[in-house]
Amino acid sequence: MASALTDKLTRLVKEMRGQARITESNVQDMLREVRMALLEADVALPVVRDFIARVKEKALGQEVLGSLKPGQTLVSIVNRELAATMGEGVSDINLAAQPPAVILMAGLQGAGKTTTTAKLAKHLIEKRKKKVLTVSGDVYRPAAIEQLKTVTKQAGAEWFPSTPEQKPLDIARGALDYARKHYFDVLLVDTAGRLAIDEALMQEIKELHAAVNPVETLFVVDAMQGQDAINTAKAFKEALPLTGIVLTKLDGDSRGGAALSVRQITGAPIKFAGVSEKIDGLEVFDAERHAGRILG
Numbered sequence: 441m442a443s444a445l446t447d448k449l450t451r452l453v454k455e456m457r458g459q460a461r462i463t464e465s466n467v468q469d470m471l472r473e474v475r476m477a478l479l480e481a482d483v484a485l486p487v488v489r490d491f492i493a494r495v496k497e498k499a500l501g502q503e504v505l506g507s508l509k510p511g512q513t514l515v516s517i518v519n520r521e522l523a524a525t526m527g528e529g530v531s532d533i534n535l536a537a538q539p540p541a542v543i544l545m546a547g548l549q550g551a552g553k554t555t556t557t558a559k560l561a562k563h564l565i566e567k568r569k570k571k572v573l574t575v576s577g578d579v580y581r582p583a584a585i586e587q588l589k590t591v592t593k594q595a596g597a598e599w600f601p602s603t604p605e606q607k608p609l610d611i612a613r614g615a616l617d618y619a620r621k622h623y624f625d626v627l628l629v630d631t632a633g634r635l636a637i638d639e640a641l642m643q644e645i646k647e648l649h650a651a652v653n654p655v656e657t658l659f660v661v662d663a664m665q666g667q668d669a670i671n672t673a674k675a676f677k678e679a680l681p682l683t684g685i686v687l688t689k690l691d692g693d694s695r696g697g698a699a700l701s702v703r704q705i706t707g708a709p710i711k712f713a714g715v716s717e718k719i720d721g722l723e724v725f726d727a728e729r730h731a732g733r734i735l736g
């Protein structure tokens with residue numbers, strides 16, 4: 441897909457070169473190709489529309505019409521806009537808080553929250569030399585609490601026990617208290633997720649957020665959700681002040697469009713990508729590289 445777009449744009453650039461004047465219709469032809477490529481990459485339609493509108497506005501301004509190499513200029517506008525939307529460079533986890541720095545993990549069930557919590561614990565231990573505690577507020581699925589216990593052990597972090605009989609708020613407060621008393625640098629709070637967006641659950645996570653005052657509120661989202669990721673992203677953005685995104689299961693998604701959709705809808709930077717089921721399958725997200733993957 442990616443190289444196909446590059447080929448198409450190159451051909452259109454060549455056609456444009458033979459013309460004395462660049463018309464709005466040349467630009468439209470190229471934008472159509474870009475639009476198709478984004479849709480093929482599974483970027484959500486409203487996000488594609490916005491993106492094309494922004495490129496068009498720039499392209500039909502002096503930038504392209506007045507330039508000596510209008511085709512190339514248009515391609516570079518597309519690339520620049522993509523980079524601007526995706527965010528530039530990489531952004532690591534923010535731990536600038538009175539310890540323990542609390543990180544709240546939010547997202548739908550199955551998105552990869554628990555796995556990511558452990559991966560992040562390992563990352564913070566190994567790369568940032570932090571003392572890390574994890575806790576699960578998923579009182580609806582006892583198996584989820586056990587799962588966190590298992591993966592936390594693999595990560596080499598400490599797990600704070602919780603039970604389905606407890607209230608998530610009490611669990612979180614208890615863990616925070618323990619983390620303070622035992623000088624943990626970071627407390628990772630894994631939360632419950634339903635299969636679909638659920639009002640009661642959103643209310644619960646909002647209260648949890650208010651109680652633990654996290655320095656990072658990470659939205660964990662499955663890249664394979666493709667276009668559907670925007671609805672989930674919208675709901676979580678409305679409920680919580682998201683500070684970052686973790687895009688999971690990128691290893692199973694060759695198209696990469698969810699990144700652009702989620703990034704545009706939430707405005708939050710994509711901080712990490714999940715690239716395998718294993719505990720070390722977490723990469724710091726490289727926005728520029730990913731932009732290249734979408735458009736080629």
Ligand code: GDP
Binds near residue numbers: 547549551554689713
């Ligand atoms: P949660 O319900 O949000 O806590 O999701 P889990 O952490 O239980 O993950 C759901 C499933 O997705 C599990 O089978 C994980 O092994 C798998 N998973 C999570 N992250 C990744 C990833 O980056 N790549 C792959 N291939 N699988 C992942």
